[in-house]
Amino acid sequence: MPAERILVVDDEPDICALVSDILTDEGYQVNAAETADMARQQVQANDYDCVLLDIWMPGEDGITLLKDWKEQRTLHCPIIMMSGHGTVETAVEATRLGAFSFVEKPLTTAKLISTIRTALDVHQQVKPLNVQNHEQPVGNSALMQRLLEVCARSARTNDHLIAVGEEGTGRQTILRYIHNLSERHSAAFILMDMSPLFATNLNDDDWSKFNTGFVDAIKQAQGGTICMPDIHNIDMTLQKRVCELLKQLVALKMFERFNVRFCSSVISSRENDYLPELKKIFALTVLHVPALRDHTEDIPELVNHLIDTFSAHENYPYSKCSIAAQNALLHYQWPGNISELKLIIKQLLLTTSEGEISVDDVASILPPANDQLGQANANIEHMYELPLREAREMFEKEYLQYQLEKVNGSVSKLADRVGMERTHLYRKLRALGIGAKDST
Structure with a gap:
């Protein structure tokens, strides 16, 4: 793990050198700046884990620099203010502006190291x-x-x-x-x-x-x-x-x-x-x-979005997801919701070798059907509590997803299998949010 980097900002070269030596001995990487402009240049050039900032400096003082950093959001680490002429009012003002802590000069090694360690530990608890x-x-x-x-x-x-x-x-x-x-x-x-x-x-x-x-x-x-x-x-x-x-x-x-x-x-x-x-x-x-099971019609769009995201930003190999595979995913109950879907898509991208995710690829990764029996029974129990129109729609969706998976996503074969005219079937599938092949 690389050493944490600290910036010391003080107009007195002796103090910069002394503090730098102490912190270097403690294992930190240290840079120093003697003016506000030099400090800005250092912050622009490096990522810091903590900054020690003197309040009283000629030209632009530490309070002004602190305020500027906070307003511009150019620094995202704890800032510890230092002063040999500290007052309660100054400490309160620095804290109000976002300083982590305030230490008085002359600095003691134990106090300085303790304050820095606390600031770094606390900073690790928050994740911008x-x-x-x-x-x-x-x-x-x-x-x-x-x-x-x-x-x-x-x-x-x-x-x-x-x-x-x-x-x-x-x-x-x-x-x-x-x-x-x-x-x-x-x-x-x-x-x-x-x-x-x-x-x-x-x-x-x-x-x-x-x-x-x-x-x-x-x-x-x-x-x-x-x-x-x-x-x-x-x-x-x-x-x-x-x-x-x-x-x-x-x-x-x-x-x-x-x-x-x-x-x-x-x-x-x-x-x-x-x-x-x-x-x-x-x-x-x-x-x-x-829950994902309550809006499964979004699964095809979610699947394509996740494939694009994982391929573009996480270096997963790209594979298209076939309509039959999408419908197999639609038929699953998703007890782990979108988090489970993400995991399944990552596994499919890593194991599919043909450039297209097939229904067999999905079947090899999803839990066996008997593992979902309890979930299916729970769905049936839930269906009994719905108004007739909603219960019928829920059954039609489950039924057509199941039958479509059996015919590998082909609407023409599905129409023959369920005894519906194809144009009417297309409208029904679209209304229920079920994807299907357009070819015969």
Whole structure:
């Protein structure tokens, strides 16, 4: 692992040299700058993990440079302010502008190293996400179009958000999509690492580190979005502590001061565990993300989108997906939702050698039909609860998908098999969102 890189900005060459020597001995890569302009040049040329910035410098001072970096969003690492003439007011102003911490001169080696180590540890807990992320919600079904309309409306507000859905439905994708649609799109979308809270024996030091990391993430996200995903995986006692932390930060107006939108995600079966408490803290917009089995007509479009994405951005070999293979995928129940579909598509791209994914390729990877028997029975039980029109449509879709798979996607053969006139059958398949070959 490469050494972490630190920039020291101070107008006194002796201090630059001393601090550089200390940090180099600690194993860091260190650069120094004696003016604000030199610091800008260094930041433009290198990626830094931490910056030590002197407040009082001739010409442009450290506070002005800090403010410029935060407004221009040119630096995405913790900044530690240094001063020999520190005041409470100056420290508060630096923190308000987004500085991680404040150390007084003369510097002590122990204090300096401890502050830097804490800043670096905390910074590892937050993950700024590239706004050009290639994941996006895909689908033209009525269900997805309604969800995308809600996303568009949410992007025009500053309400805090929570995405509710089954595992693997793409809840975080929806939250990122709203961020990218909104006026916040040029600012950071920061995904908190919640794994430290999954421990059963979390001690006070670990909690304090998470607490500090979350506050620092709010500062880093200035003007953007901070996401606390899958809080349902945390022990109920810790969930209460997290909610108390959020209450305190709301009372201190931290989200307002840094113009940060809070969002979270939770699986459907656990939403009542903590959603009521969050609603007491925030004005929340709740986004319900559907299970893939509820909009299977989107699968052909999703499959083609995933193939293009994995081939273009993740170096997977490209293969076209045949209509018969698409319909085999349509017939599967997808208990793991879109996450499972992504995994299956990656496996198909790696194992298909003919340049086109066939129905046999799909059959070799999907679980055997008897593994889906329980899912099918659950679907039948669900069908009994529907109005007659919806139940009939659900049965027709299942029936025609099954028969189409048997005839390898050929509509002419399907028409003979099910006893329907071909033109009427085409209309029926289109209405049900089932893809098929156009040739005979």
